[in-house]
Amino acid sequence: MSEALRPIGRPRLYEQLVERLHAYIEEAALQPGDRLPAERELAERLGVSRNSVKQATVVLEVQGVVEIRHGGGTYLRRRDLPAEPVAALLDRRQRLPDVLDAREAIETKMAELAAVRRTEDDLAAMDAALDAMRAAIRAGDLGCEADRDFHAAVAGASHNPVLIEFYRQLAPQIAETRAESLRQPGRPPRSLAQHQRIADAIRAGNGRQAAAAARRHVRTVGNVRLLSWHPGDEPAPDGGSQY
Numbered sequence: 001m002s003e004a005l006r007p008i009g010r011p012r013l014y015e016q017l018v019e020r021l022h023a024y025i026e027e028a029a030l031q032p033g034d035r036l037p038a039e040r041e042l043a044e045r046l047g048v049s050r051n052s053v054k055q056a057t058v059v060l061e062v063q064g065v066v067e068i069r070h071g072g073g074t075y076l077r078r079r080d081l082p083a084e085p086v087a088a089l090l091d092r093r094q095r096l097p098d099v100l101d102a103r104e105a106i107e108t109k110m111a112e113l114a115a116v117r118r119t120e121d122d123l124a125a126m127d128a129a130l131d132a133m134r135a136a137i138r139a140g141d142l143g144c145e146a147d148r149d150f151h152a153a154v155a156g157a158s159h160n161p162v163l164i165e166f167y168r169q170l171a172p173q174i175a176e177t178r179a180e181s182l183r184q185p186g187r188p189p190r191s192l193a194q195h196q197r198i199a200d201a202i203r204a205g206n207g208r209q210a211a212a213a214a215r216r217h218v219r220t221v222g223n224v225r226l227l228s229w230h231p232g233d234e235p236a237p238d239g240g241s242q243y
Contacts, residue, residue: 013048014231015086017056020046022083025065025076036066036074055231062089062229064183077185086231092176093226099173104218106167107151111198111214114157115207122157126199129153133192142182143192148175150195154214157202181221194220 021036030036039057043050057074060066063084067077114122133146151174155167167174182188194217201210 013052014055014059017046017048017052018059018086019083021056021060025079030076030079032076032078034076036076038073058229059086059089062225067185089226093229095173096177096180096227099170099177100218100222102170103174103177103221104215106163107218108211108214110155110158110160110163110167111202111210112207113160114154115202115205115210117159118157118202122153123203125153125156126150126202130192130195130199133195137188137192143188144178144182147178147182147191154198154202177221180224180226184224190220
């Protein structure tokens with residue numbers, strides 16, 4: 001069968017609610033730290049089940065837009081993130097583990113090599129990236145660009161052109177894992193500390209310690225809400241019409 005003529009999927013109700021909630025955040029001019037209406041109120045105003053609202057807010061949490069405080073409500077974290085389609089989230093969720101496996105294999109070896117091959121210029125590049133990351137976090141940013149620059153500096157310090165080329169080819173997928181990780185609550189400062197430990201081990205010339213620090217960092221990167229998200233079938237309404 002032609003790929004172009006495959007059946008068109010119908011968006012689930014909670015996917016439509018995600019779009020509505022993004023629109024509400026904009027229309028209500030909510031700011032980071034503001035609380036969204038309670039699930040019961042949203043369900044009543046939208047004419048849907050509380051289960052559908054819950055599924056939609058979990059998607060917003062996975063997107064990094066809100067923080068769900070169990071027993072304490074749902075709060076806006078960032079309003080500058082795009083309303084990413086659920087299908088795109090699912091695609092990324094499927095490929096993320098493979099990218100993380102590749103990152104662990106490549107980055108641990110690069111850190112090990114960097115510990116014995118780094119030059120003063122390499123160390124200066126790592127320090128500059130760490131300083132930029134620190135400044136970005138203090139300013140309330142995630143520090144994605146400085147994070148990228150740090151790993152590029154470690155790659156360069158390995159002085160292995162084959163590994164550097166592999167890493168360059170993976171750059172778009174690595175950028176996805178970086179953004180996914182740094183969106184987790186409290187993650188940027190923790191990431192900065194892990195990068196500092198990698199740099200310290202490289203500066204000390206301890207390849208085994210540098211590889212271990214790089215491995216711990218990549219495994220932290222893999223600890224994201226996206227991978228613990230298991231979207232189910234759309235629940236039936238619990239009374240009242242869906243619209």
